[in-house]
Amino acid sequence: MDTEIVRPGAGRLTHAPADHPPVARARIGILVANLGTPDNYDYWSMRRYLSEFLSDRRVIDFPAWKWQPLLQLVILSKRPFTSGANYKSIWNHEKGESPLMTITKAQVAKLRTAVSLRFGEGLMVEFCMRYGNPSTESVVRRMVAAGCEKIVFLPLYPQYAGATSATANDKFFRALMKEKRQPAVRIVPEYFDHSLYIEALAQSVERAYSGIDHRPDILVASYHGMPKRYLMEGDPYHCQCQKTSRLLRERLGWAEGSVDTTFQSVFGREEWLRPYTVEHVVELARAGKKRIAVISPAFSADCIETLEEIQGEIREAFIHAGGKSFTYVPCLNDDDAHIAALMAVLETNLAGWTEAHGK
Structure with a gap:
């Protein structure tokens, strides 16, 4: 028996069997990526974060057999204490998060508003962290499940570097490898001279x-x-x-x-x-x-x-x-001029997609 499959926010599939799984309505996603932050400044939170960060071969490219014993047995036995104390001194205690997390949330909130005003309600704007949470993999999974068949990936690094831009892209690509239905993607290049x-x-x-x-x-x-x-x-x-x-x-x-x-x-x-x-x-x-x-x-x-x-x-x-x-x-943070610059960069990289999406 053929039927239409409909759910709130989902597209319609005509001539599909009744037991066909629901399909989300197609949409475009914008995924903003920043470096990352520990979940807290205690020893184990710092150790998890620093281990992920300092195990990245884009950051430290020494052979693993040489680097990992030094990292795990020496560096990570002491550094989480000193780094944790540094984070504690700047921590947003009211919100229970690092300043980077607080600011990134504010940036993305303003970008959502700007994107909505410019392109309407159909685009999904999210953020992820290269190290720590929310992880790139978890956010990509959520965006694909929500119907994002096209994703613009924006690493928040004005200048390109292998240890920042490239490793963020690597993580994004690895997340895509786990998706049954991979979206079309565009990687926003560096914008150091915009x-x-x-x-x-x-x-x-x-x-x-x-x-x-x-x-x-x-x-x-x-x-x-x-x-x-x-x-x-x-x-x-x-x-x-x-x-x-x-x-x-x-x-x-x-x-x-x-x-x-x-x-x-x-x-x-x-x-x-x-x-x-x-x-x-x-x-x-x-x-x-x-x-x-x-x-x-x-x-x-x-x-x-x-x-x-x-x-x-x-x-x-x-x-x-x-x-x-x-x-x-101070850094540009969620300053309106910064949001305007990021929007201009995004508009260039959305060209062709948003026009087709509106039809």
């Missing part, structure tokens, strides 16, 4: 400068670091960071030499991209640059690296070396 992203950065600097009495002597653009070897092996991250800094300076109308590009979060003994932020701010203070501002263009949301490392370790190093005024320019 005019609206640069504009949002410039506005954030102008806003921060308008709230202080004395203009900083220099603006330090501090990006997350990576081993120099990765650059030599073809990773474009370093060059893209340099271009973002240059475009930001040009948009601000400042002279050459007014914005320095540095790299933070060095790990291990291998040489990383230089100059190191913590060393550079000390050099600035000793050279007479007593007032500086620091911005983090590579981070889409304030997190442990900005709230604890920059405003803690790096600020303290500058002041201890003789610095007088340290201004931190």
Whole structure:
């Protein structure tokens, strides 16, 4: 016996047998991906998170036989305590989550509203974390079950790096491998030189400068670091960071030499991209640059690296070396200019899909 199968929010299948499973109405999905966060700052939550993060071969590419014993037996016996204390110092205790989680939720809420206003109610906007929860796999499963036959995947990394953008893509592809009905997908590329992203950065600097009495002597653009070897092996991250800094300076109308590009979060003994932020701010203070501002263009949301490392370790190093005024320019977070930039990026990558979807 043929029949129509209908359920709320589901499509109609004509000429299907009565026992055919319901099928969700076809829709387009937008999946935003950020780095990740531990579920809590206790030892075991931190150990699970750090183990997943530091076991990623995109992040640490040493042979597993050499790296895993050191990681599991030495590093993860101590580091969860120190990292947990750092997270506790910035934790959103009211909501029981890290600032990165709070901000990502706010970003996605604004993106949902903007997408709905631009394209109507048919698109699904969700977020996942590369490490921790909500996992990429669980969110992909939910989106496919909800009828997403097309998904635009947006890693929230303006500059491409193998240890950020590529590993987020890897995780997304592995999640798709488990789906019986794989959706069509588009991966949003890096947007380090997008005019609206640069504009949002410039506005954030102008806003921060308008709230202080004395203009900083220099603006330090501090990006997350990576081993120099990765650059030599073809990773474009370093060059893209340099271009973002240059475009930001040009948009601000400042002279050459007014914005320095540095790299933070060095790990291990291998040489990383230089100059190191913590060393550079000390050099600035000793050279007479007593007032500086620091911005983090590579981070889409304030997190442990900005709230604890920059405003803690790096600020303290500058002041201890003789610095007088340290201004931190917050990440773009859920600022309206940032959401506008992300929407412009998404519209480009949705081209053709949304027009066909509306027919």
